[in-house]
Amino acid sequence: MKTLFTVALASALSFGAFSAQASEDLKELSAVNTNYKKVTITLKEGVGAAKVSILTPEGKVLSSRKVSVQDENLVVPYNLTNLPAGEYQVRIATNEDEVRYTVETMDQPIPASELPLMAYGKSLDENTVRLAVIGLLEPGVQVKIFASETGKLIHEEQIDQPEGFTKNFSFAGMQSDQVYMELADAKGRTKTLYF
Numbered sequence: 450m451k452t453l454f455t456v457a458l459a460s461a462l463s464f465g466a467f468s469a470q471a472s473e474d475l476k477e478l479s480a481v482n483t484n485y486k487k488v489t490i491t492l493k494e495g496v497g498a499a500k501v502s503i504l505t506p507e508g509k510v511l512s513s514r515k516v517s518v519q520d521e522n523l524v525v526p527y528n529l530t531n532l533p534a535g536e537y538q539v540r541i542a543t544n545e546d547e548v549r550y551t552v553e554t555m556d557q558p559i560p561a562s563e564l565p566l567m568a569y570g571k572s573l574d575e576n577t578v579r580l581a582v583i584g585l586l587e588p589g590v591q592v593k594i595f596a597s598e599t600g601k602l603i604h605e606e607q608i609d610q611p612e613g614f615t616k617n618f619s620f621a622g623m624q625s626d627q628v629y630m631e632l633a634d635a636k637g638r639t640k641t642l643y644f
Contacts, residue, residue: 475548476548479491481550485554486530486556486557488503488526488529488554489526491525492516492518492541495518498515498516499543500516501515501539502539503539508538511532512527529554534554536554565638566633566639567583569581569582569642575624575625576619576625577618578618578630579618581614582613586636587635590607590610591633592632630642
């Protein structure tokens, strides 16, 4: 009886070691990378037949596909742009083993050139307005000031300040609510300000 127990214990330990070894092997033969909402899974030669799945943190399968890695590495791309940014799991399973990776996806930032021109105007008193422009990518803002009633150009100026500026404009004989400004920066972004 003692011998039977010893054999059973040795078998369980060797099976556990084999299972741990298989897990380590699959981990060494695979890699997962993210770039914003794109996930790239690389399976190295030696994995064989496998099932690759994308799961929610709770384990719900979002996508799954069977692959076969033959004589060269295999890259399995996933595009998650239709899913919210956040944490997901990548499960790679073979007949012998399974590994899971946790990945974090994020929204790609909007390029600065696609952001609107950030310009703000404020009436300081009856005849004066303050213009503030921030976040310029290149120096150079064309400022045109028009009379509201007639649309006539009453002042034009090029301001070549890097990054941003603040400037007050005063109007003799006109009130600040009787003018509006049209702005255009060096990148072609425009904005109209009314007071």
